[in-house]
Amino acid sequence: MSTKNQPISGNDLARFSGPNTFMRLPSVNDLKGLDVAVLGIPLDIGTSWRSGTRFGPKQVRAESAMLRPYNLATGAAPFDSLQVADIGDLAINTFSLSESLRIIAESYDAILMSDAMPLAIGGDHSMTLPILRAIAKRHGPVALIHVDAHADVNDEMFGEKEAHGTVFRRAYEEGLIQPAKTYQIGLRGTGYSAEDFKEAAGWGFQQFPAEELWGRSLSTLGTEIRRDIGDVPTYVTYDIDSLDPAYAPGTGTPEIGGLTTPQALQLIRALKGLNIVGADLVEVSPPYDTTGNTALTGANILYEMLCVFPGVVYR
DSSP states (O other): OOOSOOOOOTTTSOTTSSOOSGGGOOBOSOOTTOSEEEEEEOOOTTOSSOOOGGGHHHHHHHHGGGOOSSOTTTOEEHHHHSOEEEEEEOOOOTTOHHHHHHHHHHHHHHHHHTTOEEEEEESOGGGHHHHHHHHHHHHSSEEEEEEOSSOOOOSOBTTBSSSTTSHHHHHHHTTOEEEEEEEEEEEOSOOSSTHHHHHHHHHTOEEEEGGGTTTOOSHHHHHHHHHHHTTSOEEEEEEGGGBOTTTOOOBSSOOSSOBOHHHHHHHHHTTTTSOEEEEEEEOBOGGGOTTSHHHHHHHHHHHHHHHTSTTOEEO
């Protein structure tokens, strides 16, 4: 019998009751002994279109009550080998994006000092910039797997240098990521010019537009990325709008022609063996998610990312 934290079983306590933590795991304030710290970042003041991602962490946690600890498809049993707990939400400043980004970076400094791997529930994508600042301070420039409809490499938005559409330009400029080991998957939609994606490709980013992936299994792509990265510390950031709105309508900046849910699972499962040092799931906006399906999908993607974290045992 595992001595690690386990999600509360639906046979012990009905899934519609109990704690509103990720997968109904214990809620803790002390990071000591944790291998993985699940946290919420209820932020949406970095968005440029539809708001509502401030409610993402709460709704994703609510839908995660459906999840069980064993991955029937892959054999992963993450809670048998990793000590995982929910450490709650970061206390962002709801009136100041710049202050919120500072709070996120400082909070991550503390999490990483404890040697826990952070798994974050967003929140809009602007939160990933301070996360990468803290991650790079600890691990040096990391490989980046960025699954998204948008490249998020704008120079500025309404004169602001830090917003959800500028994250990866700033990360590149600040040397937080390794450009040749940065993979942007699912890009699509309309743009302002031909340079919207091309400039980042010139930096060395490897880009995989959605239309080149239609009808394909992404298992091979994930395997190729894993081999290319090797043992370099890797951060995974998953924007739910990478999925077609037919699968995930509850998001702030939807784009048609996206990835499918099975493709998301194929890609993540193929990353097993990478030296993942943290991950996030962003841009779930519950006000546009009338059935809860987007949040449920987000919860499953987080679980699948947890299943490929280093140290997970397979049964």
